[in-house]
Structures are given as C-alpha cells and as structure tokens.
Amino acid sequence: MLEEILQYFPIHTHSLALVSDPDGLLADEALLSALVERGFTLIQEADPVLLRQRAEQARPFTPQAPVLIITPDALETLPYDLWQQGQHLSLALHSYFPNLAYPVLRSLSPPQRARLWEAPHPSTRLGRRGTIEFLLGQVFKLPANLLDHPADFITWLDDIHRQGLTPLPEALLTPLVERLQGNQAYAGWPLNEIFQSSQAFAEFVQAQWESYIHSVHEAAAGYAIPMPALIPFDSDPGLQDALSRLVRSGRLTPLQVSEPENLPGWAAPAIRAIHEDLRPKRIDELQHTLYGQLAELSTHDRWEDWEAIARAWAALTLLWYSSNYLPTQEQQKKQETLRPALDHAFLEWLRLRYTSLAAQRLPAPHQVQHVPYYLAYLRSLGVVGKVALLILDGLSLADWELIALTWRTRHSDWHYEKQLLLAQIPTITAISRLALASGMRPADLRLPGAPRNEVEGWQAFWGREGLPENAIEAVSLALDRVAPPAVITSSHLEALCLIDHTIDDILHGSVLGASDLQASLRLWLEIGNDERPTSARLEALLDDLLERGFSIFITSDHGHCEARGMGQPAEGLVAQTRGKRARLYDDRRAAQRVQTAFPETILWEKDGLLPDDRVALMPEGRWAFTTNNETVVTHGGLTLDEVVVPLVRIQKRALHD
DSSP, X not given: OHHHHHTTSOTTTOSEEEEEOTTOGGGOHHHHHHHHHTTOEEEOOSSHHHHHHHHHHHOSOBTTBOEEEEESSOGGGSOHHHHHHSEEEEOOGGGTOTTSOHHHHHTOOHHHHHHHHHSOOOSSOOOHHHHHHHHHHHTSOOOTTGGGOHHHHHHHHHHHHHTTOOSOOHHHHHHHHHHXXXXXXXXXXXXXHHHHOHHHHHHHHHHHHHHHHHHXXXXXXXXXXXXXXXXXXXXXXXXXXXXXXXXXXXXXXXEEESOGGGSOGGGGGGEEETTOOOHHHHHHHHHHHHHHHHHTOOTTOOHHHHHHHHHHHHHHHHHHTOTTOOOOHHHHHHHHHHHHHHHHHXXXXXXXXXXXXXXXXXXXXXXGGGHHHHHHHHHHHTSOSEEEEEEETTOOHHHHHHHHHHHHHHOTTEEEEEEEEEOOSSOOHHHHHHHXXXXXXXXXXXXXXXXXXXXXXXXXXXXXXTOOGGGEEEEEEOTTTSOOOGGGGOTTOSEEEEEEOHHHXXXXXXXXXXXXXXXXXXXXXXXXXXXXXXXXXXXXXXXHHHHTTEEEEEEXXXXXXXXXXXOOOOOTTOOSEEOSSOEEESOHHHHHHHHHHOOSEEEEOOSSSSOTTOEEEEESTTEESSSTTOEEEEOOSOSHHHHEEEEEEEEEOOTTO
C-alpha cells in the first residue's frame, strides 16, 4: 500500500505538489519518512499566513528540492498562485479499501491504519458490522473467542496498550464493550476506561490484585471474607500464569506483604516480603527486556516501538540511580553494553524519522512544537475547556516517573494520562522551549514578526486561535521565593502557560552526577516542616487550577543525561551557543573546524526544522564539551534521556471512582 501512494510522488519530477488529503492518508509515519527521503519539503499549515511564510521559505521550488503542500480541504482553498503552479492530487481512504465501511475506517488512528495497510484485504464488500469484525481481527488481533476468558482478555489488552494501538475508536469500542457487558465474568469492570487508557488499565489491575491479597489476609486472620475481586485471580490459572508478564510490563507492582507464607505459590511474582528489595530483580528484568527490544529493531521501526523502549529505559534509569543501591558487577557490565547500543540505535532512528514526524501534528502530537495545536484540537472537540500547560524545564521521562510515584500517594483524586514527545534538536532551552510554547519550528522563529520569547509565542498562538488577549497568560514561576502571580487567578483565563525552572536548576547543580540529581529531586518532593523549597506549593497551585475547572497538561522542553568531559573547543566568538552537549553555528565551516579537533561529534543540520544556515555540533554518545573526564548532568544532545519527554494530562476524579 505504501508503494501505491508513493508512485504519485516520483523522485526529481515535480517542483510543487498539492495534495488534498481529507482522510489523513499521508499521516502514516513510514510514508512521510519515504517522502522526506525522496527530497520533499512537507508543508501542512491551516493558518494561511503561516502557510504562505512556509512556502516562501521553501523557494525556489525545483525538481531536486520539491515541495509538497498537504491540506485536508479542497485544493481550491489554497492560495491561487500556489494552486496554479502545483501538480494536483486528491487522496481518499475508500479508494484503497473499497470493501470496508468508510466511516469506520476513517475513525482509525495512524498507528492503527499502519496495521491495516499490512493486513489482507477482504474479497467481498463488508457492511459496518463486518468491517468492525474484520478490523478487530486484523488490526487488533482479537480472536473470536478471546473475550470469553478474562485471562486471555487481560493479556490481549496489555498487548494493544503496549503496542500503541489504543485508544480504540468509538465505532469499535461501543460494540466491543456491549459484547463484554453481556458476559457475567466482566460485571463491574470499568470497560470503557481500561480500553481507552493505559494508566486506567494498570490502575484497575493493581487495585484488583490488592483486593485479592487483602481478602487472603482477612481470611487467614479469621475475619469474614470480603467480596471477591472483579478479576478472579484465585480461580483462574490463566490469570495466575499472567502475573509475571503483568509485572514485567509494569501493569502490576508487587505488593509488600508481612506473611507471604499465607499466599499460594503462584502469587510469588507479584508479592514481596516487608524488607525485601525488589530493585535487583526488576533491573535484571528491564535490562533483559531492553536487550530483546533492541534485538528486534529494524529500519521499519515506528515511533510506537521507540515509545516502549523509552518507557522501559526510564524505569531502568530511575532504579539505577536510586539511593542506597549498588548494581552488581553483572548488571554494570550489561549496562555498559546496553547504553551505547541504545544511544546508537536511537540516533540512527532519529536520522530517518525525526523530520517526517514533525509533519504528524494531529490527532496525536509527536514533537513539543505540536503541543499548542494539540490543546487547541482538544478544545475544538469539546474534550477540554480551559487549559493550563505547565512546562517543567529540564524534566526527563525518568524524573516524571519519580514525581508521579510521589504525587499519587498524596493526591488520590488526581488521574494521569501520559504520552511521549520528541524535544526539538538540539535539546537546549533556547531552541526547544520557544518551539513548545509557540507551536512554531525553530526556522519559523526567524521570520519577521516572529515571537522572541515564550510569553509572546504563547500569546500569538492563542490569538490566532481566536482567544481575546485577557483570556491568554504565560508566566514564569518562582514558587520557592514568591507566591504565584495574581494574574493567573483571573476568571477570564482560557489558555494558561506556566514555566517552572526548579528541575533545570537541580540538574545543573548536580555536581556528583545523576545519583545526586535524583537525591535532590527526592528531597524536593519530600514535604516536611523545614523551610527548604519543596514541591508543596506547586502541587497546591495545580490542585487550585483543577478546582477552577482547568485541564492541566505537564511537559518539558528537554530531558537530561549524565555525561563525561571530552575537553572544550577554543573557538572565541564563532559559536552562537556554547552548551556542554550542543554548540550552534551559523557558519558550517566553523563547525567543521571544531569537529576536526573533536572527531567524536555529530553535525546536525537541514532537518526541516532548524534554519537552513544553522548547524548544531553535538558530542556522540554521552560525552560533553567540558573538562576532560568531568562528570556533569546536562542536556542538548541526542540520547533518549534528553530527547524523549512526557506530556501528562491531569484530571480530578471523585474518590469513589
């Protein structure tokens, strides 16, 4: 199917191509990557002013440097001069799947459609119900009788969440839930929630396991046995066999029990004694998982594959640098092999897919510059109303996992939904945070009238979305010293951006490396009676915003990594930015001269996001432009830890839910 569409875009043939793509066929990651490899500059802009600016930036249009303008609307809606010059093409989903019901097809997400491209086509025309059954079987690999057995259903649901195939479109979700509701085995299950949300699924499984353990202890103590758990762990051998798998996937955290001898042997993978340290075993499991994931990688890997790797790596990083833990020699040896292999594989994937993912803005964001568009999209659907974006400067995915562990214990009424994003490269504040707040590529920020800072960028974006000036606000927080500014309490606010620098300050002050950073972050999260800065004021602010009806989104402009010094270039004023993990140049020859002196570096340029005359020079692996062998915690480079950041939505729910 990929080749069928690519035949419309031959290499070095057209200077300008205009495509009407109302069904989002060109949102496929592999297809976008193939178009970029063929030399196309991709432009997708709903705003006519930004569209015109992007087109002017891309001139001159030539067969050797062709431009592809994609719109969901009719081509006649594009500026006339572009319409007149360009080759015209209209794509339609039903022309590739004529035997499937079009409205159901259209509801699939890009990752789900990617699975459909690979499936055999039905030989006869299917109606709505037949299409639903076909998609459930071919895209989601749901066997006809799987729903009859809770153990099979749980493992299948674990798989589709892990593979990034959720949430299910409403067209598939409704009949699936109705079918399950007719089975007494699923009475009381929050089916809609666990289909749509990976976090809700994990919370449900965890709560049911806790309920089962509680019932066993109550029975052993001679108390009346409470109502059985909704998931029948005690009577279903399949569920008992699935415990190890659920623990490995992170859906189930082993419970601490005082008398493990009261529990059956099959419960062992998901329990631990009061003083038992599970970190050695969990580190072994995560290292084994990551080795397996790396072994399965190929040139066709999608963002969903790297999301799974990033989650596992963040979990491993959190354990690795936790206090009072010394990894074994075998674990150290594996980590020394795993880390560079992971860094190399991720760099190669970025070279292939980073540029194309920049064009995949909706329905799910892929890069930090997409976040404002995503928030506006959710508002347009009525999913959210007032939005508050909290940018935690320097927050890595592993940092968020630590914060979430702490906040869940203090705010049982907060519900989290997490996505992953790619920061702008190089992963420095000057590049990535302005792109995040403004929704603009770094190259666009050089245009006349472009915003100069995050406040201007946020205000300009929401102004284009039609919000009045008094409904938009962006402020920098300093909660360790002063209270939140009064302006954020305005009843007129609809789009609020908050920037907090605490984590970035912590990471740059961590002179003893990543372990030092994590210890400082744990101290910040620990709320006591002393006068030191803590996260308490930030949590209180978020709780207040939730009470006032805001939907809160937390993200970061970049993560960070522990790196080792390789020396510092002596270049005078040649570099525009002199970071420890990235240096920016407007003169490519100057960058090459520094690279000659520091050959273990990477030149990053012409990625479709940076200005064409801007070159970034970054150390390979986990080296840094600083004193030889000095250990630093910093950012700017191309590791998973620096590039992949979380986007978390927090909602408030009733305690009885």
